[in-house]
Amino acid sequence: MAAEKLIQNLKTTVSLLMTVFIFIITLIISIFWVMSKDGLLWYKVLNIVVLMLLVAFLLVTFTGVLVFYRLMQNKKIPQGLLHASNKYVVYLYPVLVFLGQMIGKDKNEIRRSFTQLNNQVLLNSSLTYKADEILILTPHCLQQTMCDIKITHDIRQCKKCGKCSVEGLLHLQEKYGVETQVVTGGTLARLRIKEKKPKMIIAIACERDLMSGLMDVKGIPVYAIINDRPEGPCQNTSVDIDVVKNMLDRFLRRD
Numbered sequence: 001m002a003a004e005k006l007i008q009n010l011k012t013t014v015s016l017l018m019t020v021f022i023f024i025i026t027l028i029i030s031i032f033w034v035m036s037k038d039g040l041l042w043y044k045v046l047n048i049v050v051l052m053l054l055v056a057f058l059l060v061t062f063t064g065v066l067v068f069y070r071l072m073q074n075k076k077i078p079q080g081l082l083h084a085s086n087k088y089v090v091y092l093y094p095v096l097v098f099l100g101q102m103i104g105k106d107k108n109e110i111r112r113s114f115t116q117l118n119n120q121v122l123l124n125s126s127l128t129y130k131a132d133e134i135l136i137l138t139p140h141c142l143q144q145t146m147c148d149i150k151i152t153h154d155i156r157q158c159k160k161c162g163k164c165s166v167e168g169l170l171h172l173q174e175k176y177g178v179e180t181q182v183v184t185g186g187t188l189a190r191l192r193i194k195e196k197k198p199k200m201i202i203a204i205a206c207e208r209d210l211m212s213g214l215m216d217v218k219g220i221p222v223y224a225i226i227n228d229r230p231e232g233p234c235q236n237t238s239v240d241i242d243v244v245k246n247m248l249d250r251f252l253r254r255d
């Protein structure tokens, strides 16, 4: 099931990159057509410069398509190339969302495919960290709205009544020694990252917040876990604690 989901998400990314590829080819053909007309020398030089940039862009996009196609087929890919292609997709995200919507893709489907891709790239690496180098960031909507305690950031305030996922995260914090911080938005998340200076982040949030986090956080690997929202967005959300636990088992280094 998880493998099928991954293939589906990779297919979304590949199809979006193919759309970019076709778009660039259309631009290149248009520029050739413009250049075939008589024009001033500076205008022709400008067109050649744009053309060269587009060809470079085309090659990078094509490499991305090949890399993700190979990933879909479970074939070996050099780590550097995989990370570079993932970064390229993250930087291209606004363009890909725009083009994706033009071809009828749902925004959250696109976001899901990118977060899954990002996670897969991380899982393919051999990276491991000490407990104090990892930070788990989770949104405040994970806490049950009826709870008397207002957890502003430290989950140790939780009384473990079992009514929300905060209890599970506290158990993981106690077992693995990995700190979990509750944040109310991107600004607070950035502040916590600045204070703690983690080497890896496990972020729990909705597709939109995860995607903006992935674009915001530079130089720190982020494993993104999409929360469940049985009551709609921003209220009594939850997370599969087993997924968080599995990721801690995968990324924790036990010296």
Ligand code: SF4
Pocket (backbone or CB within 6 Å): 143, 144, 147, 148, 149, 151, 158, 159, 160, 161, 162, 163, 164, 165, 166, 167
């Ligand atoms: S598990 Fe903790 S945070 Fe959640 S409702 Fe109970 S006491 Fe509140």
